[in-house]
Structures are given as structure tokens and as C-alpha cells.
Amino acid sequence: MSSILVFCRDCGKQVPSSETQDQLCLDCRVRRSMAELRDEHARLWRKRERYRSHNGSNVAQISRQIARVEDRMASRIREMVSNERRAGELLQRELEAARGQRYTIKGV
Numbered sequence: 001m002s003s004i005l006v007f008c009r010d011c012g013k014q015v016p017s018s019e020t021q022d023q024l025c026l027d028c029r030v031r032r033s034m035a036e037l038r039d040e041h042a043r044l045w046r047k048r049e050r051y052r053s054h055n056g057s058n059v060a061q062i063s064r065q066i067a068r069v070e071d072r073m074a075s076r077i078r079e080m081v082s083n084e085r086r087a088g089e090l091l092q093r094e095l096e097a098a099r100g101q102r103y104t105i106k107g108v
């Protein structure tokens, strides 16, 4: 398989054309595909914080919902990334981003 280097139109990184789709590198494709799940994750996370501060009893239930969203993130990444180690790294990154996002998102 011959492979020329192209620039990802999102992050600008130079990547083999075999790894790109729509001029996007794998990292960016994964990141973009996560947007909706990450929002869902952030929404649930905030909800849990809210319940927790009100001594709510739904905290465990919401934690399960969060775990389900993280499972969906994992399986989506595995669908996109055939290399297992790479998939693991990307999942780690996405989970960290999702769990850290609660500090930066406002409203809703």
C-alpha cells in the first residue's frame, strides 16, 4: 500500500493518506464522532453532581447511566480503530476529556 503524507484539515497534522478520511486524521475523526456522547456524558455528570449536593438517592442510578455512555464511547472507538492499543489510548483520552469537561461547561 503506497502512502503519501497529507495534512489533516482539522488539526493540521501530517498523516499518511491511508489513515485519513475526508481529509481528517484518525484522531480527529474519533474526536468528532464523540461529540454527541461527550455532551450526554457531561449532562449526566452535572446531573449527578446536582443530586449529590442535594443528598439525592438517584446518584447510583445516574452513575450507571454514565457508565453506559462510557461503554458506548468505547465501542464506537473500537469500531473506528482497528489497532487495539491505539483504540485504548484514544478511549483514555476521550474519557479524560469527558470527565474533565464538567469544569469548563456552563449552563444547561
Ligand SMILES: [Zn+2]
Pocket (backbone or CB within 6 Å): 008, 009, 010, 011, 012, 013, 024, 025, 026, 027, 028, 029
Ligand atoms: Zn487531525
